[in-house]
Amino acid sequence: MATVAVPRRQAVAHTQGEEEGPQIAGVVAYIALVLVAIIMFVPFLWSITTSLKTNPEAAQFPPTLLPRVLTFDAYQRVLTGAPFFRWFANSALVAGLVVLFRGLFCTMAGYAFARMKFPGRDALFMLVLATMMVPATVLFVPRYIVVLNLGLVNSLNAMWVPFMVDAFGVFLMRQFFQSIPYELEEAARIDGASRIRMFWQVIVPLALPAVATLCIVAFQGSWNNFLDALIFISGSNRDIFTLPLGLAQFQNFYYTDWPVVMAMAVLTTIPIAVVYLFFQRYWVEGVTHTAVKG
Amino acid sequence: MAKWVPSGELDFDLRPRTGAASGGAFTRESDSVVAVTIAAPARRAGSLSGAAREDMFVGYLFVLPTLLILGTFLIWPIIQTFWMSLYNWDLLSQERTFRGLQNYRLLIDDSDFWLALRNTVYYSVGVVPTQTILALLVALAANQRIRGRTFFRSAYYFPSISSSIVVALLFMWILQGGGLADWLLSLTGVTPPRPAWLSNPNGILELLVQPLGWSLPEWAIGPSIALLSVMMLNIWSTIGSMMIIFLAGLQDIPRDVYEAASVDGANSRQAFWSITLPLLRPVTLFVVIVGVIGTFQVFDQIWMMTKGTAGTTTMVYKIYSESFGGGFRAGSAAAMTAVLFAIIFVVTMLQLRFFGRREA
Numbered sequence: 001m002a003t004v005a006v007p008r009r010q011a012v013a014h015t016q017g018e019e020e021g022p023q024i025a026g027v028v029a030y031i032a033l034v035l036v037a038i039i040m041f042v043p044f045l046w047s048i049t050t051s052l053k054t055n056p057e058a059a060q061f062p063p064t065l066l067p068r069v070l071t072f073d074a075y076q077r078v079l080t081g082a083p084f085f086r087w088f089a090n091s092a093l094v095a096g097l098v099v100l101f102r103g104l105f106c107t108m109a110g111y112a113f114a115r116m117k118f119p120g121r122d123a124l125f126m127l128v129l130a131t132m133m134v135p136a137t138v139l140f141v142p143r144y145i146v147v148l149n150l151g152l153v154n155s156l157n158a159m160w161v162p163f164m165v166d167a168f169g170v171f172l173m174r175q176f177f178q179s180i181p182y183e184l185e186e187a188a189r190i191d192g193a194s195r196i197r198m199f200w201q202v203i204v205p206l207a208l209p210a211v212a213t214l215c216i217v218a219f220q221g222s223w224n225n226f227l228d229a230l231i232f233i234s235g236s237n238r239d240i241f242t243l244p245l246g247l248a249q250f251q252n253f254y255y256t257d258w259p260v261v262m263a264m265a266v267l268t269t270i271p272i273a274v275v276y277l278f279f280q281r282y283w284v285e286g287v288t289h290t291a292v293k294g
Numbered sequence: 295m296a297k298w299v300p301s302g303e304l305d306f307d308l309r310p311r312t313g314a315a316s317g318g319a320f321t322r323e324s325d326s327v328v329a330v331t332i333a334a335p336a337r338r339a340g341s342l343s344g345a346a347r348e349d350m351f352v353g354y355l356f357v358l359p360t361l362l363i364l365g366t367f368l369i370w371p372i373i374q375t376f377w378m379s380l381y382n383w384d385l386l387s388q389e390r391t392f393r394g395l396q397n398y399r400l401l402i403d404d405s406d407f408w409l410a411l412r413n414t415v416y417y418s419v420g421v422v423p424t425q426t427i428l429a430l431l432v433a434l435a436a437n438q439r440i441r442g443r444t445f446f447r448s449a450y451y452f453p454s455i456s457s458s459i460v461v462a463l464l465f466m467w468i469l470q471g472g473g474l475a476d477w478l479l480s481l482t483g484v485t486p487p488r489p490a491w492l493s494n495p496n497g498i499l500e501l502l503v504q505p506l507g508w509s510l511p512e513w514a515i516g517p518s519i520a521l522l523s524v525m526m527l528n529i530w531s532t533i534g535s536m537m538i539i540f541l542a543g544l545q546d547i548p549r550d551v552y553e554a555a556s557v558d559g560a561n562s563r564q565a566f567w568s569i570t571l572p573l574l575r576p577v578t579l580f581v582v583i584v585g586v587i588g589t590f591q592v593f594d595q596i597w598m599m600t601k602g603t604a605g606t607t608t609m610v611y612k613i614y615s616e617s618f619g620g621g622f623r624a625g626s627a628a629a630m631t632a633v634l635f636a637i638i639f640v641v642t643m644l645q646l647r648f649f650g651r652r653e654a
Contacts, residue, residue: 029438036446046467050467141628248459
């Protein structure tokens with residue numbers, strides 16, 4: 001589906017401060033924006049340049065931004081000193097499965113809650129909604145027991161099975177399906193399509209932009225999930241670590257070796273930065289959706 | 295097969311078209327079509343029970359995975375929390391002994407627990423208002439029609455998408471003794487804190503009254519420099535996502551409201567206080583509630599940067615150290631979890647009550 005157009009919000013964006021002193025307001029805003037951008041970017045920038053420095057230079061005071069001697073030595077040491085590609089593959093696999101199942105299950109549930117009638121539907125939806133209010137992070141102790149009883153502890157499965165569904169995704173998809181006109185489904189029904197066929201052939205293609213939003217949120221959550229990795233898989237051998245856990249452990253070994261630590265941090269950030277660049281629009285929609293329209 | 299093409303990006307307000315585009319036009323065409331429309335309800339009425347039965351079956355089928363996963367990994371653990379908090383269990387053995395409310399009773403005397411709670415409150419009270427106000431200011435600036443607006447938004451949001459571990463690492467580097475923060479501070483003539491930021495347990499209130507020769511009781515020394523450092527990191531990394539939410543809220547305010555106000559002679563400051571801010575109230579409420587819930591759950595940064603030392607133990611970190619982080623007292627950790635749940639619930643309800651009601 002290559003039809004997604006300009007972000008709606010920007011299209012209808014209005015600005016303030018045009019009526020009175022637009023130039024002054026504009027200049028002040030601009031300076032503020034640049035300053036904040038520097039504050040936001042400098043730590044990342046510095047991490048990249050530090051990763052390209054030699055060890056003594058990285059430890060210098062005052063710190064220098066640009067390396068005097070450019071070296072890729074730190075990257076080489078990351079790739080030889082840690083099973084980086086292994087961790088990368090683990091993270092990618094787990095995130096891929098989370099995205100796949102969450103996209104599928106949340107879409108199915110969202111559609112059922114929006115369009116199908118079955119006894120107890122509204123009560124069940126309220127239940128799902130209620131779980132959105134629960135600070136899930138805090139649940140790691142009882143969650144560990146469930147994961148342990150299912151035999152998932154110290155296996156990569158612990159990093160995707162519990163995360164195949166989240167309430168926010170179901171909520172998002174239900175909102176979306178409620179906005180689709182009934183005519184489309186009625187037409188399909190008159191054509192004799194079953195619900196399931198209708199779902200795959202009519203509904204899912206329509207829902208792809210919303211599914212993309214859902215998947216991005218799922219990807220980010222999985223890629224950056226540290227606490228659950230610490231609880232569920234840190235007791236295993238490090239070959240099944242995911243990137244955040246690997247990075248944290250790596251830092252424990254190399255804590256004064258900043259070029260190596262920063263090189264690892266940069267390598268960990270690149271994939272999510274790439275995804276962000278390509279799918280920014282959906283990402284922003286995911287953040288704002290519940291807040292403004294929910 | 296007609297494909298629905300979204301008019302805008304994720305435009306959720308596609309309403310059913312009314313009038314001639316829908317069924318109404320059929321009947322006027324010819325007799326045969328009339329016959330069809332008359333016949334159609336009858337046929338649909340007949341098949342409706344079949345469709346309804348299918349809906350029921352497929353409906354349950356479609357929500358089953360969701361209920362199964364949420365039930366197993368979210369709802370059941372919530373129930374387990376309360377049940378486990380009544381037991382003694384070391385997480386490793388099979389043996390669990392019933393203790394009744396003893397775990398809760400012991401929390402009252404546990405000074406580390408109160409310290410964790412106090413630190414969490416400091417954290418929340420320090421971070422949430424600051425990040426909310428800064429995010430609003432940045433959103434107002436980014437809402438101006440200026441060049442590079444999209445770039446700025448993307449730049450600000452970037453820390454929010456990065457891994458908490460990466461962000462923690464960046465700040466560990468910045469805040470190390472003789473690091474970037476120390477250097478910047480020394481440029482302004484201020485002596486950098488010793489011990490360095492993340493290992494400095496001195497309370498900021500204590501430091502403030504020290505020149506007067508006063509000393510404060512242990513519970514009143516305020517957040518430590520180390521905790522303050524983690525709070526700064528949190529503000530830095532969350533502003534972006536809060537800003538995006540504010541921006542969406544700002545752009546949902548209809549333009550004509552401002553036009554009407556300027557016709558009435560309101561200047562932009564008046565417009566901000568009497569239009570923008572009141573209309574943003576629901577969005578602000580959301581940002582604050584999400585902020586509070588988020589700060590009550592802070593863990594990754596603490597684990598990574600200080601391991602709870604130098605006065606940085608927060609509630610979730612305390613729950614961690616009580617269980618997996620070496621304590622192996624699952625019952626006690628569960629009791630803390632239950633208390634934290636209750637606190638978050640009550641705080642959220644209070645916010646909804648006091649700030650939510652006056653909207654609309």
